[in-house]
Amino acid sequence: EAEVAQSPRYKITEKSQAVAFWCDPISGHATLYWYRQILGQGPELLVQFQDESVVDDSQLPKDRFSAERLKGVDSTLKIQPAELGDSAMYLCASSSGGVGDIQETQYFGPGTRLLVL
Amino acid sequence: AQSVSQHNHHVILSEAASLELGCNYSYGGTVNLFWYVQYPGQHLQLLLKYFSGDPLVKGIKGFEAEFIKSKFSFNLRKPSVQWSDTAEYFCAVTSEAFGGFKTIFGAGTRLFVKA
Numbered sequence: 001e002a003e004v005a006q007s008p009r010y011k012i013t014e015k016s017q018a019v020a021f022w023c024d025p026i027s028g029h030a031t032l033y034w035y036r037q038i039l040g041q042g043p044e045l046l047v048q049f050q051d052e053s054v055v056d057d058s059q060l061p062k063d064r065f066s067a068e069r070l071k072g073v074d075s076t077l078k079i080q081p082a083e084l085g086d087s088a089m090y091l092c093a094s095s096s097g098g099v100g101d102i103q104e105t106q107y108f109g110p111g112t113r114l115l116v117l
Numbered sequence: 118a119q120s121v122s123q124h125n126h127h128v129i130l131s132e133a134a135s136l137e138l139g140c141n142y143s144y145g146g147t148v149n150l151f152w153y154v155q156y157p158g159q160h161l162q163l164l165l166k167y168f169s170g171d172p173l174v175k176g177i178k179g180f181e182a183e184f185i186k187s188k189f190s191f192n193l194r195k196p197s198v199q200w201s202d203t204a205e206y207f208c209a210v211t212s213e214a215f216g217g218f219k220t221i222f223g224a225g226t227r228l229f230v231k232a
Binding site for chain 1: 121151159166
């Protein structure tokens with residue numbers, strides 16, 4: 001069964017350092033999502049891509065976070081500089097649905113757990 | 118603001134007990150509804166989903182959920198839980214009203230089943 005791949009699984013960094021997370025969606029999935037999940041809360045959408053285009057980044061702290069999906073396949077989420085409050089699980093999900101397709105199911109990767117010291 | 122509420126943060130049950138986890142959302146238009154489960158050390162997995170049709174949907178591992186439009190609810194049920202159901206359960210709602218078919222998740226309910 002195809003899965004969403006993410007790396008690294010765990011990342012420890014010091015505040016003010018830069019970190020990057022990678023996601024490879026299920027093959028053929030046009031839509032890719034990055035979520036942040038703080039301990040004790042549900043996932044919160046950071047950014048959504050349709051192919052290589054950003055569809056929604058309204059919740060992405062753009063002063064320090066950036067995301068790209070240059071060829072419309074895999075994606076990178078970067079934080080620079082990292083802050084203590086960024087400690088969380090960063091989840092990537094993908095779906096085959098396109099923009100405006102409400103009937104879509106998201107499939108999640110294992111996540112990257114970030115700890116900022 | 119649009120929201121998804123899960124009433125219980127923690128639930129403790131004995132094996133064979135019945136389970137019902139509540140989920141309510143705040144938007145009254147067209148919605149898609151999901152329950153995801155996260156077993157210890159594993160990633161989020163889809164348990165079941167409702168798009169349209171029969172409001173009683175059946176998912177994997179004996180779970181089911183009922184969409185009650187008038188109550189804006191999508192509660193998850195299982196008649197007899199097992200120790201292996203220990204996990205965290207998330208309700209999620211997708212709606213155009215959230216801005217571009219965004220999905221909003223509830224805060225999760227952590228279920229612990231005693232053997």
